[in-house]
Amino acid sequence: MDYKELLKKLSESHGVSGHERGIYDLLRKEFEEISDEVLEDNFGNLIFKKKGTKGKYKVMLAAHLDEIGLMVKDIDEKGFIKFTTVGGVDQRTLPSQEVIVHGKKELLGVIGSKPPHLLSSEDMEKAIKIEDMYVDVGLPKKEVEELVKIGDIITIKRDFRELLNDYVSGKALDDRAGIVVMAVCLDELKKLYHYHDIYAVATLQEEVGVRGATTSAYNVEPDIAIAIDVTHGKARGVSLEIELGKGPAIGKGPNMHPAVYKGLVETAKNYNINYQVEPLPGPSGTDAWAIQVSREGVPTGLVSIPLRYMHTSVETGNMKDIISSGKLLAYYIANLPEELEGHLCY
Incomplete structure (x- = not known):
């Protein structure tokens, strides 16, 4: 799969919150080759299921499809x-x-x-x-x-552009880049052995209140979930520590389960994936916030892609960060043990 071409198609497509259906055909076509089943819930979230060898536990990935x-x-x-x-x-x-x-x-x-x-x-x-x-x-x-x-x-109306050094720019990389991360993950999992069923969800209406994450988490009932979104990357005149091209940012804070955070960090170290730690002392402002408090609570993590100029028509990211984020998730899932009960204790 050409991930940059997929991001280009997604960026140049149109799907404002509440009007995402115009992108469904594109997503179905791209994801049906890397998932076992494509589902749509009552709210309209698209769910791409990939079966594990055991199917006892559910791992949910979530990236929002809508744009401002x-x-x-x-x-x-x-x-x-x-x-x-x-x-x-x-x-x-x-x-x-x-x-x-x-x-x-x-x-x-x-x-x-x-x-x-x-x-x-x-x-x-x-x-x-x-x-x-x-x-x-x-x-x-x-x-x-x-x-x-x-x-x-x-x-x-904005054309997707390739810049130098693997940088790309366009509209709606928040969070179509996260959709591509899910594609990388599912594509990579075709080569890996994993116990648990994967539910990769393209959520709706995140930009107006994490609504798709709320309904899809209630429906899927995951045992573990990881939200994928973008985060503010270091830019001129902006005092931030997260840098583009230095790998995904792994969220750490009360919105994230410590065992999931630890597992993501250990996976990054074991597979020599560059990563950054993003301290989030309050609500993350992402789908992770809704998923964590679904039903009785879900152990949730957050992987974010560094992005410059968020919520403009020239959002800028790096393809290396997108691809390494997807691989990080795939290796994390592949290394989850067969039994998760003790794995998720505080």
Whole structure:
């Protein structure tokens, strides 16, 4: 499997929270070759099951499929589309972006605002407010209203780019990169012997409240779970310790079970996989938070891919981190003992 090509396809696909179904066919096609069964639960989460040799215990992997985006709020008298946000969109990054309005048919548009020539010196010093932006699709109001309705989704149009030194950039690497990590893991497990059934879940609506993780964990009832997401990577002007190209970040804190954390670290050391430790003293803000407290509680871990410029259209990561994250998970799963009862004690 070409993991970079898969990430490109996923990044350039569109699936704002609550509207992820447009990516289902792509995922099914890519994952049916590396999993034994493809399931869909009532909420819409896609679950890729890979059977173990015993099948007594369940190991759940979770990476969210949804992305942040925009939603049509109004159409003014000139045909300009006013919008609001879905998820944590940074409004400072929106002016001059190319977008796709997903109405009765896809409409290419641009996000416009008042030109700097017409701004006061005071306004020039301020970020443009989202209520002062609009999408211009080049049509009059009547024609726009025939194609676009209030509540329609708008996504950023951005091509995936390969940078130097295995760096890649594009939209929605949060968390389509995590989906690719699951693909690497399942692909690697085809070569390995493992006792336990694997449930790799592409969760929905993480960006608006870890909803897919909540429902899928309740449904799967895993014995162990590991969430896969992105984390803020070191960048210019940002005082962070997690670096791109230095391997996955393994979360450590109350959201993560100590035995799962220890197992991931030991696996990384035993297989010479570079890794970093991410201290998380409170809620992790990922699917791990919902999974941990599902039903009676689930021993949960977190593996994160270092990422720059999160929640922008130029999110930047490193393919080496993505591939090593998938291999780390595969080797961890392959080394889990046949009986897990004593393995997960505090």
